[in-house]
Amino acid sequence: MDVDTRLLRYFRAVAEEGNLTKAAARLYISQPALTKQIRQLEDQLGATLFERSRSGMALTGPGSALAESIDAVLDAWDRAERAVRAADAEASKVLRVGFLASAANEKTQAILAAFRKRRPDWRVELRQASWGAPAAALASGEVVAAFMRLPFPNQEDCHLLELLTEPRCVAMAANHPLAQQETLRFEDLLDEPVIAAPGATGAFRDHWIGAEARGGRPVKIGAVTEHPDDWLTAIANGDGIALAPESAARYYARPDIAYRPLTGITPSTVALVWPKAARPTSVLGDFIAAAREAADRR
Amino acid sequence: MDVDTRLLRYFRAVAEEGNLTKAAARLYISQPALTKQIRQLEDQLGATLFERSRSGMALTGPGSALAESIDAVLDAWDRAERAVRAADAEASKVLRVGFLASAANEKTQAILAAFRKRRPDWRVELRQASWGAPAAALASGEVVAAFMRLPFPNQEDCHLLELLTEPRCVAMAANHPLAQQETLRFEDLLDEPVIAAPGATGAFRDHWIGAEARGGRPVKIGAVTEHPDDWLTAIANGDGIALAPESAARYYARPDIAYRPLTGITPSTVALVWPKAARPTSVLGDFIAAAREAADRR
DNA sequence: CACATCCATAACCGGAGGTTATCGATGCAT
DNA sequence: ATGCATCGATAACCTCCGGTTATGGATGTG
Numbered sequence: 119m120d121v122d123t124r125l126l127r128y129f130r131a132v133a134e135e136g137n138l139t140k141a142a143a144r145l146y147i148s149q150p151a152l153t154k155q156i157r158q159l160e161d162q163l164g165a166t167l168f169e170r171s172r173s174g175m176a177l178t179g180p181g182s183a184l185a186e187s188i189d190a191v192l193d194a195w196d197r198a199e200r201a202v203r204a205a206d207a208e209a210s211k212v213l214r215v216g217f218l219a220s221a222a223n224e225k226t227q228a229i230l231a232a233f234r235k236r237r238p239d240w241r242v243e244l245r246q247a248s249w250g251a252p253a254a255a256l257a258s259g260e261v262v263a264a265f266m267r268l269p270f271p272n273q274e275d276c277h278l279l280e281l282l283t284e285p286r287c288v289a290m291a292a293n294h295p296l297a298q299q300e301t302l303r304f305e306d307l308l309d310e311p312v313i314a315a316p317g318a319t320g321a322f323r324d325h326w327i328g329a330e331a332r333g334g335r336p337v338k339i340g341a342v343t344e345h346p347d348d349w350l351t352a353i354a355n356g357d358g359i360a361l362a363p364e365s366a367a368r369y370y371a372r373p374d375i376a377y378r379p380l381t382g383i384t385p386s387t388v389a390l391v392w393p394k395a396a397r398p399t400s401v402l403g404d405f406i407a408a409a410r411e412a413a414d415r416r
Numbered sequence: 417m418d419v420d421t422r423l424l425r426y427f428r429a430v431a432e433e434g435n436l437t438k439a440a441a442r443l444y445i446s447q448p449a450l451t452k453q454i455r456q457l458e459d460q461l462g463a464t465l466f467e468r469s470r471s472g473m474a475l476t477g478p479g480s481a482l483a484e485s486i487d488a489v490l491d492a493w494d495r496a497e498r499a500v501r502a503a504d505a506e507a508s509k510v511l512r513v514g515f516l517a518s519a520a521n522e523k524t525q526a527i528l529a530a531f532r533k534r535r536p537d538w539r540v541e542l543r544q545a546s547w548g549a550p551a552a553a554l555a556s557g558e559v560v561a562a563f564m565r566l567p568f569p570n571q572e573d574c575h576l577l578e579l580l581t582e583p584r585c586v587a588m589a590a591n592h593p594l595a596q597q598e599t600l601r602f603e604d605l606l607d608e609p610v611i612a613a614p615g616a617t618g619a620f621r622d623h624w625i626g627a628e629a630r631g632g633r634p635v636k637i638g639a640v641t642e643h644p645d646d647w648l649t650a651i652a653n654g655d656g657i658a659l660a661p662e663s664a665a666r667y668y669a670r671p672d673i674a675y676r677p678l679t680g681i682t683p684s685t686v687a688l689v690w691p692k693a694a695r696p697t698s699v700l701g702d703f704i705a706a707a708r709e710a711a712d713r714r
Numbered sequence: 715c716a717c718a719t720c721c722a723t724a725a726c727c728g729g730a731g732g733t734t735a736t737c738g739a740t741g742c743a744t
Numbered sequence: 745a746t747g748c749a750t751c752g753a754t755a756a757c758c759t760c761c762g763g764t765t766a767t768g769g770a771t772g773t774g
Contacts, residue, residue, distance in 0.1 A: 436721060447721075448724095
């Protein structure tokens with residue numbers, strides 16, 4: 119019998135959530151679509167995978183059997199995908215590197231230059247990662263390394279090379295009352311709605327709503343965004359304020375957005391990261407060396 | 417990225433055949449469909465998997481990387497599928513057993529009775545297997561064992577318990593000139609067209625066209641069939657003659673078909689087979705024991 | 715030089731995966 | 745007890761994708 123890995127991911131989500139509605143939300147599809155898909159999986163396998171009840175979906179015996187076997191399938195496919203992408207990169211001499219927003223800021227060019235010196239025949243392709251699943255492209259081998267801000271989800275599966283640390287500031291609509299002040303304290307922002315990353319990003323989201331400095335004070339989410347453009351628009355729109363690295367003021371300057379220095383909040387660190395699971399190649403080694411060189415020279 | 421295992425099988429077929437047209441034929445789809453699918457796989461992976469030329473499709477570097485990783489994925493899924501089916505069988509107390517045509521003939525009832533005595537609360541479900549891929553249902557765990565005639569494709573992946581051996585005879589249209597004779601010699605049939613199993617079945621097909629007794633004499637294929645019904649129809653229709661187990665005369669008697677004893681050809685053996693790959697269960701053990709008991713008592 | 719082989723393209727059809735809207739059942743809080 | 749929130753199932757609909765047949769273009773081959 120054939121399956122789509124998508125179906126397997128769907129199944130896994132439902133098994134983990136124990137709840138169709140929540141699983142559907144997590145998968146960014148509608149609940150009826152998920153209902154249909156799960157039922158179809160059951161039909162194809164000829165087995166009942168879930169016990170439906172008012173309180174949710176509970177795994178049956180066959181369901182548990184599938185849940186236990188499923189990771190092996192998805193992992194095998196991930197490995198296959200990585201192998202193909204690695205071979206393709208080798209063949210076309212392209213190193214694909216992911217980045218979040220402004221990557222390594224002013225250091226980016228130095229790193230790329232240092233790498234070009236080591237591998238003149240290679241080309242570096244920078245790909246923007248979504249905030250929704252910043253590490254997904256790493257896991258699938260779509261990019262072989264990425265410039266990331268710490269922390270991020272599944273960080274423990276990656277090797278890290280810290281590149282720079284910079285203060286965090288606050289971004290808000292230019293006409294926001296607090297923009298009058300030259301400098302702000304984080305305590306002054308506790309009641310402001312905040313523009314946040316998607317909930318699935320865990321520690322990453324928490325870091326950028328300043329959860330660690332709130333002392334348990336609840337936060338009001340003004341909007342959820344996945345890309346810099348949405349993020350900037352939401353801020354300019356007055357949906358809320360947002361924490362941002364200081365460099366955002368240079369890389370994302372706009373007349374309708376004000377960036378203000380902020381006290382009482384820890385700085386942000388940018389690192390080059392690459393998956394522990396991937397077999398390291400010499401080209402990646404050269405890129406890491408280039409990044410290390412550029413990071414040390416300041 | 418998501419894939420359907422179907423796509424992976426398609427890719428594997430093309431990689432093995434080195435030829436779109438032949439691969440398409442093997443997969444029972446049209447060549448344009450396969451062209452599209454392979455191209456789509458390449459698009460999704462963002463890599464060229466094949467080098468196209470007038471002489472066929474040759475794997476590129478990324479293509480080879482995929483070819484090497486692909487079996488792990490498909491095997492993992494096979495295992496998952498088997499695990500689910502096993503758990504489902506356990507839960508619903510159904511033992512699914514495959515069979516080809518008349519299964520174990522007169523022994524079948526004795527085996528089932530012996531099993532019922534051991535496991536009164538279980539039910540046996542007999543499923544007919546296609547001649548096109550007689551062992552497919554075994555590999556996927558759709559059936560946990562099967563009554564098969566030896567040899568069959570991928571036989572080496574299975575444990576065997578031989579149940580009975582019976583002479584092979586010849587089946588032909590009732591109005592066929594040779595049907596006049598009470599007994600025939602295999603040498604008399606060498607020029608007759610033969611109804612055969614699909615080419616992919618290898619040794620199975622060879623056995624039933626009597627390849628081992630032809631001494632290299634070429635065989636004329638009158639028709640290719642996958643199921644007893646097609647087979648009987650083709651014979652009655654005069655498309656060709658066919659070798660058949662003696663018991664076919666009892667289980668597939670028809671006024672428009674004549675079965676005649678045959679000399680100069682080896683007999684046919686029926687065995688109960690079960691995959692080596694599957695974790696053996698105690699129920700299956702009981703079924704095997706029941707089969708052994710019924711086979712020994714004669 | 716005609717033909718066979720092999721892959722690509724075009725036009726078309728049916729089904730499957732997705733969506734929104736809605737319902738029925740059940741548990742919980744007012 | 746009533747009303748509301750939650751959860752899964754169903755219905756109606758749209759789009760796209762996987763399949764089909766027919767055909768073309770390039771390239772060896774008898």
